[in-house]
Amino acid sequence: MEELHIPDLIVLAIPFFLVSLVAEGLIVRRLKREGRPLVGHTVKDTAASLSMGLGNLAINLGWKGIAFAAYVALYQLTPLRLGTGPWAWVLLFFADDFCYYWFHRVHHECRFFWASHVVHHSSEHYNLSTALRQTWTPMTGLPFWLPLALLGFHPVMIVTAQSISLLYQYWIHTETIGRMGPLEWVLNTPSHHRAHHASNVQYLDKNYGGILIVWDRLFGTFQPEVERPVYGLTKNIHTFHPVHIAFHEYAAILRDLQRSEPLRTRLGRVFHGPGWLPGPERPPDNTAHTLSA
Structure with missing residues (x-):
């Protein structure tokens, strides 16, 4: 296999993350003084997010090696070389x-995968x-990139x-960047992603794109930012x-598997969307949404 050596870009970007967090906090504080209706930061919420990021980084020290080995194994099996x-x-x-796009969409539309992504x-x-x-x-993300x-x-x-x-x-x-003109048609922008993170009904299960927004436009999951987003889950964990934060949805799935219900119903609670309910529990107007958690 031909050799490629590229450093871990995420690790190299850590100083930039820290500097940009401080800069954004100062910008948000100034904009709020000017009357902009921004959610802003809190110490506890930011600390929780940083803790989750550090935990992810530590776990990926081992997991990335396993995932890379899987890519290498499949790359050596296939006769194709690009x-x-x-x-x-x-x-x-x-x-x-x-x-x-499909990794992200499945992680929203199947509760088994949502338990990982809900974080x-x-x-x-x-x-x-x-x-x-x-x-x-x-x-849970590995299967979506194995076809590549x-x-x-090349695995690298x-x-x-x-x-x-x-x-x-x-x-x-970020809330500090508004709409970006013609780029909104092609790229995933702060505006598109604010809608994705919102719990407003019209924004649920929309805008799954990574860098591009074109897949959402092609597959019918695009929603522009219209009303002000309300961030979080439809049922926040407080x-x-x-x-x-890391395991609350897995715990909820385990509780549902222990219900005295038919196996088919219990499996439905695991593999249908996060807001899925069996027939007797389903609202008559079918208003359950997949981001209910």
Whole structure:
């Protein structure tokens, strides 16, 4: 296998994360004094987000090696080779973003996967620290990128594309940047992502894109930011304890599996959307939404 050596971009970006968090806090404070209706920061919420980010970083020290080994194994199995030239990188950019769209969508629309991703949506604030509020169970994402190795993309290129996507998505977690004109048609912007993080009914299960917003437009999951977003879950967890944030939905799933119900119903509570209810419990107007947690 041809050699590629690219450093861990997320680790290298840590100083930038810290500096930008401080800068955003100062900007938000000034804008609020000017009368802008921003949610802003709180010490406890930011500390919780940073704790989740540090935990994710520690867990990924081991998990990224396992995931990389899986990419290598599949890459060695397939006869396909797309090379490491410029066109391979361009192709990978779109392929990676497509994989991210479906990873993200499934993690919202299936409760089993939502239990991992809900961590990222658990804050009632929206700022750069929210971007660092990451899952402690990153293993659920692996299946969505395995096809890239089978298609002949080099494993180092795959993990690099993933890092680039994550770095891009960091800056869109802010209220300090408004709409961005024509770029709103193509890119995932702060405006689009504010809608994604909102619990308002019209925003639920929308705007799954990573760098691009075109997949949402193609697959009918796009929603522009119209009314002011209300951030968080439809049923907020009201805690800043990192362990509770990381595993509260897994605990809820375990409780549901212990119900005295038919196996089919219990499995439905696990693998349907997070807001799914069995027939007798379903509201007559069918208003349950998949972000109910």
